[in-house]
Amino acid sequence: MQQKYFVKYxxxxxxxxFVNLSLxxxxxxxxxxxFPDLLFHPLP
Known part of the structure; x- marks a missing residue:
């Protein structure tokens, strides 16, 4: 019974x-x- 839970884990x-990367x-x-063009700011 322990093997089944280990494989599920x-x-x-x-x-x-996959959920984390998708989110x-x-x-x-x-x-x-x-906010377009805010991800990569040009340096002032």
């Missing part, structure tokens, strides 16, 4: 990584949509 990692990409896209 290992398969959770890539799913959480980060969506937030960056929305930030760049609301």
């Amino acid at each position: 290992l398969s959770l990692g890539p799913v959480l990584l 980060t990409a969506v937030l960056l896209i929305l930030f760049n949509y609301w």
